[in-house]
Amino acid sequence: MTTRRTVVAAHLAPVFLDPSATTAKAVDAIAEAARSGADLIAFPESYIPGFPVWAALRAPIYNHDLFKAFVSSSVYIDGPEVRALQEAARTHALTVSVGISERSRTSKGSIWNTNLLIGPDGAIINHHRKIVPTFYEKLIWTPGDGKGLTVSDTPAGRLGMLICGENTNPLARYTLMAQAEEVHISSYPPVWPTRDPAAGGKAYDLGAAIRVRAGAHSFEAKVFNVVVSSVLDATTRAGLASLDSEALRVLDQTAPGVSLVIDPFAEVISETMQEDEGLLIHEIDLDACIEPKQFHDVSGYYNRFDIFDLRVNRRRVRPITLIDPAENEDVFVDEPEAELYLPQEGSLKTV
Numbered sequence: 001m002t003t004r005r006t007v008v009a010a011h012l013a014p015v016f017l018d019p020s021a022t023t024a025k026a027v028d029a030i031a032e033a034a035r036s037g038a039d040l041i042a043f044p045e046s047y048i049p050g051f052p053v054w055a056a057l058r059a060p061i062y063n064h065d066l067f068k069a070f071v072s073s074s075v076y077i078d079g080p081e082v083r084a085l086q087e088a089a090r091t092h093a094l095t096v097s098v099g100i101s102e103r104s105r106t107s108k109g110s111i112w113n114t115n116l117l118i119g120p121d122g123a124i125i126n127h128h129r130k131i132v133p134t135f136y137e138k139l140i141w142t143p144g145d146g147k148g149l150t151v152s153d154t155p156a157g158r159l160g161m162l163i164c165g166e167n168t169n170p171l172a173r174y175t176l177m178a179q180a181e182e183v184h185i186s187s188y189p190p191v192w193p194t195r196d197p198a199a200g201g202k203a204y205d206l207g208a209a210i211r212v213r214a215g216a217h218s219f220e221a222k223v224f225n226v227v228v229s230s231v232l233d234a235t236t237r238a239g240l241a242s243l244d245s246e247a248l249r250v251l252d253q254t255a256p257g258v259s260l261v262i263d264p265f266a267e268v269i270s271e272t273m274q275e276d277e278g279l280l281i282h283e284i285d286l287d288a289c290i291e292p293k294q295f296h297d298v299s300g301y302y303n304r305f306d307i308f309d310l311r312v313n314r315r316r317v318r319p320i321t322l323i324d325p326a327e328n329e330d331v332f333v334d335e336p337e338a339e340l341y342l343p344q345e346g347s348l349k350t351v
Contacts, residue, residue: 003287008033008041009228009280011259011273014050016239017073022048023081027088034092040156042097042185044230049073051189055136057247074101074111090122095154113141125152134165145317151179161185167213177221178299184225190232191254207258219266222292224284229257
């Protein structure tokens with residue numbers, strides 16, 4: 001049986017804060033990828049409804065309206081946008097990785113930076129929430145949990161996925177390595193502003209940082225790395241028109257991200273996409289993951305498990321557990337770390 005697979009990085013811009021239009025654009029890209037014979041298509045970080053770059057460019061007291069718009073444009077896991085992606089994956093028998101801003105059913109204002117992996121049958125096979133929002137993302141997203149630190153069997157290979165800065169976390173990366181990962185998906189925003197280039201000092205080059213991170217993981221894990229960044233297009237920039245001119249200048253001078261494919265020897269084997277939108281299509285051979293394991297198999301012989309011991313909690317974090325009691329029966333919480341519960345009379349107590 002052939003071990004060759006075709007992977008696609010969807011180097012695309014969202015339709016700014018328009019989840020329905022962005023979903024339609026993603027569905028079209030899925031169909032186009034399928035026509036190319038793809039086994040996998042990966043979309044950028046927070047592709048639906050876009051990345052909240054304004055959090056880097058202006059103090060939070062001026063961003064309340066943008067935050068409210070972003071929360072309102074974020075999507076539910078069981079909402080129509082995700083269902084449309086599931087249907088597209090099923091129709092085209094394609095594995096789909098997509099970044100979304102996920103709304104919560106337990107809080108009106110809490111959202112997560114989420115990546116979904118949808119199988120070719122349309123089922124969600126992994127639901128990963130970014131474990132730590134990076135830098136100014138903490139003003140937007142809630143921390144996730146370890147539930148999604150999972151490698152999934154798919155027709156495109158054994159897939160693991162991390163979101164942007166998670167790719168600098170050695171323990172998160174090792175967790176995937178130790179589950180026989182073959183293909184790693186790294187999703188990124190269009191830009192990552194960290195300072196005003198005119199103020200001197202070292203400006204952050206997202207494209208350069210991506211190459212270092214992706215190459216390191218490919219080399220250490222001996223996997224293919226499908227890197228996909230978003231694009232900052234004119235429509236998105238127009239949606240940020242409420243920012244002042246200085247903020248927009250910094251945005252325009254910030255180096256963009258890149259999309260590419262890296263092999264298990266840490267070599268870039270595809271074209272590199274940066275400025276213009278498009279689908280990056282490349283063929284990989286999963287058997288190429290085997291030979292370099294002879295050199296360094298850090299989840300196998302090239303380790304000392306008698307010295308090192310990594311434990312990963314993959315329980316989904318929940319803010320509350322409600323149990324309806326029988327008459328005259330006490331209400332209790334079934335998770336020991338829970339801090340709050342609602343007694344029968346409706347008052348709030350702590351345990």
